[in-house]
Amino acid sequence: MEISLLPAQSIDKAIRSLIGSIPELSEAFGEVFDPIIRSSDPKFGDYQANGILPLAKKSGRNPRALAEILVPHLEASELIASSIEKITIAGPGFINFTLKKSYMQAWLAHFSSEEAFKDSTKDWLGQQTTVIDFPSANTAKQAHIGHLRPMVIGEAIARILEFCGAQTVRDNHIGDWGTNFGTLIMMIKKEKLELSDYRDPEEALIELDRLYKEGSNLEKEDPKLRDISRNELLRLQQEDPTNLALWDAIIEISNQAFEHLFKQLNVRTDVTLGESFYKDKVDRIYEELEATKIAEMSEGALVVWHDEVKKFSRGNERPFPFNIRKKDGASNYASTDLATLLYRVEHFKAESVIYLTDARQKDHFEQLFLTSKKWFEAKQYTLPELKHIWWGTILGTDNKPIKTKSGESIKLQSLLNEAVDRALKVVSEKNPNLPKDEQMKIAQAIGIGALKYADLSSNRTQDYMFDWDRMLSFEGNTAPYLLYVIARINSIFKKAACEDTLDNLSKATDLETTLEIDLARKIIQFPLALEQALSDLRPHFLCTYLFELAGTFNGFYNKEKVIDPDPTIQERRLLLCHRTQLILKTGLGIIGIETVQRM
RNA sequence: GCACCCAUAGCUCAAUUGGAUAGAGUGCUUGACUACGAAUCAAGAGGUUGGGGGUUCGACUCCCUCUGGGUGUACCA
Numbered sequence: 001m002e003i004s005l006l007p008a009q010s011i012d013k014a015i016r017s018l019i020g021s022i023p024e025l026s027e028a029f030g031e032v033f034d035p036i037i038r039s040s041d042p043k044f045g046d047y048q049a050n051g052i053l054p055l056a057k058k059s060g061r062n063p064r065a066l067a068e069i070l071v072p073h074l075e076a077s078e079l080i081a082s083s084i085e086k087i088t089i090a091g092p093g094f095i096n097f098t099l100k101k102s103y104m105q106a107w108l109a110h111f112s113s114e115e116a117f118k119d120s121t122k123d124w125l126g127q128q129t130t131v132i133d134f135p136s137a138n139t140a141k142q143a144h145i146g147h148l149r150p151m152v153i154g155e156a157i158a159r160i161l162e163f164c165g166a167q168t169v170r171d172n173h174i175g176d177w178g179t180n181f182g183t184l185i186m187m188i189k190k191e192k193l194e195l196s197d198y199r200d201p202e203e204a205l206i207e208l209d210r211l212y213k214e215g216s217n218l219e220k221e222d223p224k225l226r227d228i229s230r231n232e233l234l235r236l237q238q239e240d241p242t243n244l245a246l247w248d249a250i251i252e253i254s255n256q257a258f259e260h261l262f263k264q265l266n267v268r269t270d271v272t273l274g275e276s277f278y279k280d281k282v283d284r285i286y287e288e289l290e291a292t293k294i295a296e297m298s299e300g301a302l303v304v305w306h307d308e309v310k311k312f313s314r315g316n317e318r319p320f321p322f323n324i325r326k327k328d329g330a331s332n333y334a335s336t337d338l339a340t341l342l343y344r345v346e347h348f349k350a351e352s353v354i355y356l357t358d359a360r361q362k363d364h365f366e367q368l369f370l371t372s373k374k375w376f377e378a379k380q381y382t383l384p385e386l387k388h389i390w391w392g393t394i395l396g397t398d399n400k401p402i403k404t405k406s407g408e409s410i411k412l413q414s415l416l417n418e419a420v421d422r423a424l425k426v427v428s429e430k431n432p433n434l435p436k437d438e439q440m441k442i443a444q445a446i447g448i449g450a451l452k453y454a455d456l457s458s459n460r461t462q463d464y465m466f467d468w469d470r471m472l473s474f475e476g477n478t479a480p481y482l483l484y485v486i487a488r489i490n491s492i493f494k495k496a497a498c499e500d501t502l503d504n505l506s507k508a509t510d511l512e513t514t515l516e517i518d519l520a521r522k523i524i525q526f527p528l529a530l531e532q533a534l535s536d537l538r539p540h541f542l543c544t545y546l547f548e549l550a551g552t553f554n555g556f557y558n559k560e561k562v563i564d565p566d567p568t569i570q571e572r573r574l575l576l577c578h579r580t581q582l583i584l585k586t587g588l589g590i591i592g593i594e595t596v597q598r599m
Numbered sequence: 600g601c602a603c604c605c606a607u608a609g610c611u612c613a614a615u616u617g618g619a620u621a622g623a624g625u626g627c628u629u630g631a632c633u634a635c636g637a638a639u640c641a642a643g644a645g646g647u648u649g650g651g652g653g654u655u656c657g658a659c660u661c662c663c664u665c666u667g668g669g670u671g672u673a674c675c676a
Contacts, residue, residue, distance in 0.1 A: 038618080040615095044619075048618085053657080054617090056656085063656080094619070136676090178675075179675075275676085301673070303673065310601070310602070311672075316601060316672090317601070319673080320673065322673075326673090330674080332673090332675080333676050334673090334674095336676095359670070362603065363603080364671095393670090399668095430636095458613085459613080461604075461605090463604095464611090470624090473625085473638090475625075476623080477612080477623075477624060481624095487636075488635080488638095489635095491635065491636055528615075536616085551623085557635080557640085559640080577635095
């Protein structure tokens with residue numbers, strides 16, 4: 001029996017193939033019929049075909065009559081005979097499919113490891129080279145809560161793409177060439193500081209934070225200082241050795257501090273190519289865009305107009321061009337982004353580039369993509385697929401962007417510390433007998449996992465409310481709820497003393513009880529959830545699914561005893577336990593959340 | 600002014616991209632531990648999907664309009 005990762009796809013293929021080969025069906029359904037196979041409410045079956053209804057409308061025929069032509073052929077066909085138990089027509093013209101229990105059993109037996117899933121999913125994106133631009137940390141500043149989403153969402157999306165076969169380059173496009181460096185260098189010289197005096201990059205970064213804040217205030221009071229800062233920036237850009245060394249030290253400090261956060265949040269980047277990397281690559285952009293007449297001068301700046309898009313049109317009351325070179329001749333965000341895209345295409349051979357930022361930068365990326373399209377067409381470069389993945393704001397329980405009580409942004413490190421502290425409190429309460437170091441390890445996994453899961457489990461394009469009590473309450477759609485199921489299943493394995501035989505559960509008999517079948521059904525839907533999460537790069541589809549799987553499992557667990565005197569019953573239930581755990585571990589792994597053996 | 604995003608149960612969120620009776624969690628009411636981990640499960644109440652119109656066999660989803668929030672509007676990134 002051939003087992004398909006996506007049985008829905010097999011049904012789809014079978015219908016198309018029958019329509020192509022049987023004249024009666026070709027005539028009734030035509031060439032371009034899409035069956036629209038979806039998973040269905042369990043009370044109807046496992047899958048449903050919705051495609052009859054739109055076709056009936058288009059061709060002016062009775063949908064049920066159309067279904068009645070198709071269904072007998074499907075029933076007689078060998079194509080899905082091994083997988084489908086029952087096909088029924090219902091409602092206005094839906095066709096419902098119910099999987100055979102033996103097929104579910106075979107599916108469960110076949111997909112027995114993460115590798116087994118990957119064998120199928122790795123073909124979904126076929127090795128496509130994808131550059132993921134995240135988390136684009138800013139330099140010389142302590143990370144705050146605003147850096148949480150790019151790290152968490154970025155890591156999850158990178159992993160989803162990788163699981164589905166993409167060749168990714170995770171590129172941390174840091175902002176390391178901005179005007180703030182002038183102020184910082186001015187202040188460092190003014191206070192005669194030695195950056196190497198700070199052993200700990202965290203401590204040094206706090207100092208840089210202070211310097212910048214104080215420096216900006218001083219500049220406001222004393223315009224002469226502002227001129228000094230400007231001059232320092234100019235000298236930096238002219239590669240003055242002293243300033244370049246200071247700049248290097250600052251970058252090193254902030255990169256180290258970020259690395260420390262990445263480690264705690266289990267975030268990985270492959271390359272860190274900031275704006276400074278492109279400083280000698282922007283001239284080519286100006287030249288090419290001017291030569292192709294895509295860019296033109298406006299008010300002293302070099303800009304690209306996109307008059308075909310209303311909001312960017314120069315006819316507006318407030319014109320909004322894409323400014324790629326400032327009137328003082330300096331590069332900006334737009335120029336480096338254009339140079340970066342070209343580098344990604346020429347150097348990394350990117351077939352797809354994904355940018356992750358918050359929603360406020362939507363206009364920028366729309367302009368960047370419009371400009372790139374015109375430019376690449378004119379130069380006959382191959383334009384990769386470009387996507388801007390954006391998200392909403394983190395709100396406090398007062399429904400406003402989250403802040404500390406004094407109105408400052410919350411430091412990311414203190415957020416992580418609080419997550420672990422809160423988790424540790426619960427862990428030590430529930431497991432007073434565990435060694436302290438293990439309690440700490442578990443608390444880290446739970447605390448960080450809860451924080452990440454809270455961010456990933458709601459639709460990224462929405463704002464979400466940050467609520468400690470909710471994310472760590474260990475109830476509802478939270479990481480601890482999912483982690484608990486994994487730990488609980490481990491306890492069953494231990495009690496059944498079956499760790500050695502888990503790889504070979506061949507005595508398992510066909511599923512019998514409703515709760516067993518419900519659970520198996522849910523397990524088989526895993527690839528659908530993954531497919532959905534991939535199609536829109538929205539991790540919450542996967543989270544919702546994992547939560548439902550955990551709930552279905554808990555329902556089964558509370559009613560059906562796994563450990564049973566009859567070895568065939570015990571094996572088939574152990575099989576369900578094992579696959580549930582496998583998918584929870586795999587699924588959480590795909591969104592970047594660490595799991596624990598016990599908790 | 601122009602553009603984009605959002606509004607779903609008291610609260611926090613879903614809804615398979617237009618499908619069957621809009622679902623979860625939380626909170627509230629009630630029940631299940633001599634039990635493979637109760638950090639769990641089962642049951643009940645709770646809705647004019649912001650208002651109004653339209654398209655469709657079918658609309659939370661698409662179109663128009665109004666109300667109320669948020670964001671962006673060239674030389675910050």
